[in-house]
Amino acid sequence: MVVATNSFPGSNGTTFSPNDILDLEKGDPLVFGAYWKKMSEVCTVVIKGWELMSYLSDAKNVCWFMLSEFGDAVRRLHHLVGNAVIQERYIVVGTGATQLSQAAIYALSSHSEAPQPINVVAAAPYYSEYPSEINVLRSKLYQWAGDAALYKKNEPYIEVVTSPNNPDGVIRQPVVKSEADGKLVYDLAYYWPHYTPITHQADHDIMIFTFSKCTGHAGSRIGWAIVKDIEVAKKMTWYVHMSSIGVSKESQTRAAKIIGVICDGYQNIGSIESELFFEYSKRILRERWEKLRKVIEQTKVLTAAKYPTFYCNFTNESSESYPGFLWLKCDESIEDCTSYLMEKLKIRARAGQRFGVGPKYARLSTIGTEDEFNELLERLSNAD
Incomplete structure (x- = not known):
């Protein structure tokens, strides 16, 4: 039997017997x-009972449920790390990369007048949840079509490029060789300097990041997409609106605080001495x-x-x-x-x-x- 506690998740004295899975x-x-x-003291967030009650955050923003402080934190983080072009781009916040991937694929396929769903592909080995995420809605707009390297159909497609790749950590580029009209979604969840060298500023039409892989805070369920085209950003926002009516402001507030602590450290703000x-x-x-x-x-x-x-x-x-x-x-x-x-x-x-x-x-x-x-x-x- 595994002996575990509800205390801090690290070296907490968990012991394993040879027969434990x-x-x-x-x-x-x-x-x-x-x-x-x-760093818990400087990362603590206190939210009063009357705060953050409205659905709305900024009605003038394309992503109207995104808190301005969260958007500012995301821009500051990418400026610091240099892993993605953020200037003159729209930020769409979502409940993790999973929701944002769906939102992006919806946005790219919703204008289609094709009689059949658009094919969604990714190069094998691809992220194991892509097929289920694509097929779970049984959408008439898009469908999973397997390995991008094998795609030869002369039909519109959306290729998801995961770089660094999950599961194998390889840096990826698009691989589809079809002459059909194709769109790209870049899943850059692991393009952070602790996982891989930052060799360039990624500059793609849709780039998806997630708080869980950047900082480890998976329980906050929050991610963001950097989007070049305003119409695509609007459609992605609409998808998040229809599926969850926005994103938790508590999560956005916590994420903004933690991202701020990371950036402050590199910019020598405050008196906290830590690696x-x-x-x-x-x-x-x-x-x-x-x-x-x-x-x-x-x-x-x-x-x-x-x-x-x-x-x-x-x-x-x-x-x-x-x-x-x-x-x-x-x-x-x-x-x-x-x-x-x-x-x-x-x-x-x-x-x-x-x-x-x-x-x-x-x-x-x-x-x-x-x-x-x-x-x-x-x-x-x-x-x-």
Whole structure:
């Protein structure tokens, strides 16, 4: 039996017996919890009972339910990191990247007069939830059509480009070779300097980011899209309006505060002395990946992706990527990697088939608690 507590999610004394299932199928980003516990005093938000009661935030803004302080914080963060062009762009806030992805696809397909739904594709291995997200509404506007690399139809399409990619951490570009009219949605949830070098300012028509992967605050359920075209931004806002009548102001207030603390640290505002957030989080992820590689290299049946080194314009140093997931491949002696991990090592992973590839692959989270990670290292050392 796993002994756990409801205290701070880090090295909290959780113990595992050999027969316990180590659940790394999901990607709950608790790895940064120690930092935010240390910074809790400056990140605390107090909301009085009469505040934030209205649906409206700014009726003159395209995204009328977005708090001005949240929009300002997002712009400040991207100016600081330099990972996306933010000037002369519209910001649409949503309940995480999932809702914003749906909103973007709705916006790009809603003008179509085609007799059949527009095809939505992504290059395999693609994010495992894309097919379900696309098909859950059974929309007449769009439908999931699989691997973008295999798309050859002479029909309109929308390609979702996830970069860095989930599950394998690879930097991606569009791959569809069809001559048909195509639209692009960029999912840049992991394009932050703790996961990958920031080599350029992304400049695309629709770019989606999420608070959960940037800072680890998945429970706040908030993300944002940077949109070039005002009509697309209006349609995305309409989608969020119709599906949730806006986005929680409490979440926006908390996110704005935390983003402000990150930026203040780099701009030497205030008297809090602490390791800067992106430096801290990159150090933790780098240390984890160094340990993972040592363990995996000693096994005879597992391999993991390797990443090239690039110069990061934010950190002013060269480094490789440190993704939030471990994309494992089992050797030829193992038919099903997920089954092997469960039966041999009692590790629950997400199967390669869900990402559009074969059963030789499996995805494991590397961004859980310290106790979970140390248990992962111990169990992987027993792979043979």
